[in-house]
Amino acid sequence: QVQLVESGGGVVQPGRSLRLSCAASGFIFRSYTMHWVRQAPGKGLEWVALISYDGSNKYYADSVKGRFTISRDNSKNTLYLQMNSLRAEDTAVYFCARALGYGDYSSAFDIWGQGTMVTVSS
Amino acid sequence: QSVLTQPPSVSGAPGQRVTISCTGSSSNIGADYDVHWYQQLPGRAPKLLIYDNNNRPSGVPDRFSGSKSGTSASLAITGLQAEDEADYYCQSYDSSLSGSVFGGGTKLTVL
Numbered sequence: 001q002v003q004l005v006e007s008g009g010g011v012v013q014p015g016r017s018l019r020l021s022c023a024a025s026g027f028i029f030r031s032y033t034m035h036w037v038r039q040a041p042g043k044g045l046e047w048v049a050l051i052s053y054d055g056s057n058k059y060y061a062d063s064v065k066g067r068f069t070i071s072r073d074n075s076k077n078t079l080y081l082q083m084n085s086l087r088a089e090d091t092a093v094y095f096c097a098r099a100l101g102y103g104d105y106s107s108a109f110d111i112w113g114q115g116t117m118v119t120v121s122s
Numbered sequence: 123q124s125v126l127t128q129p130p131s132v133s134g135a136p137g138q139r140v141t142i143s144c145t146g147s148s149s150n151i152g153a154d155y156d157v158h159w160y161q162q163l164p165g166r167a168p169k170l171l172i173y174d175n176n177n178r179p180s181g182v183p184d185r186f187s188g189s190k191s192g193t194s195a196s197l198a199i200t201g202l203q204a205e206d207e208a209d210y211y212c213q214s215y216d217s218s219l220s221g222s223v224f225g226g227g228t229k230l231t232v233l
Contacts (some may be wrong), residue, residue, distance in 0.1 A: 035222070037168075044124065045160075045168065045211050047222035059221050095167055106215030106222075108173035109157035115167055 002111055004028035004096050009116030012086055018114050022079040022096030022113055030054070030074035031097035035109060036081050038092035038118075048094070049081065050105055059105070064090075086120045125150065126212050126225035133231040134202045142228045144166045144195045144212030150223055152193035155215040159188055159197045162209045162227075171210070172197060199230070 008020040022034070036048040049060045049070040059069050069082040079096050094116050097109035124146035127145040134140040144157060157175050170179050172188035173214055175195065187198045195214075199206055212225040 015210060037222075037224075044209075044227040045162075045224040047213075050221065061221055062219070085126075100170070100173055102215040106155045108156075108170055108213070109160075109168075110170050110173070110179065112169070 002113055004098065004113035006094065006096055006116040008116045009094065011119045013081070013122050014087060014120055016086055016088065017082070017084045018118060020081040020083070020094055020096075020116060020118070022081075024077045024079065026100075027098070027111075029072075029077040030033060031102060033105065033107070034070075034072060035099065036070060036079075037095045037096045037097055037112075038090075039095070039115075040089075040092040043092075046092075049113045051079070051100075053102075083118070086118075088120050091118060091120050092094040124226040125216055125223035126214060127221070128210075128212060128225035128228045129136065130226070131229045134199075135233045136202050136204065138202050139198065139200045140201075140202060140230065142197045142212075142230070143212050144197070144225050146193050146195075146214060146223075149218040150191065150193075150214045151190065151195060152217040153217055154216070157188065157190050157195035158213045159186075160211045160213065162211065164208075202232055204232050205220065206230060214230055 035050045051070045067085045071080045098111040099107040100110040104120045159172040162168045175190040176188045216223045
């Protein structure tokens, strides 16, 4: 079935780095725009970044621009989020999500992973 | 402070109808970008409820409906059921931010 599974979360000290992965299955991964969305404990959803189907276009929320990098390996059906210079305010559950259809960047997110928790603390 | 504004909470008795508003601006909803709605149960990932303002994915009951006008959108839930108790989020695209934006979320309580 169509599925996204995140991994790579954990506890990390401020200023350090972490790489999240999102393994896709059950659909043609290389055809879809993909997103990362996060949710701080007890808070709402915050869009983090998107990458086009072929990796040629990437956009970021201002809160992570210059620190996070989104990428994908279509041969491995995997989405990544490289997080550098982590801060306490980056503590959140990170979800990967698929854009609905083959639409533009304003499309809905129709498939979500279960999320992976990232805790930034000394 | 979220770019899209939702009421923090709404409530209703079983069987009643409730609406959740989502107010944006001229760079997102008002710029004719579509609005999408998600339901999030405690400890779970969000689930797409309404896409492109008023479309339901397969499997979503027709008790859920969406509308959009000007710089605002609304989610309506009729025939409230206990299992509808959840957090609801609106989402759109913002041209000035070049990315998606979410509302702050609305907690629905079924009395």
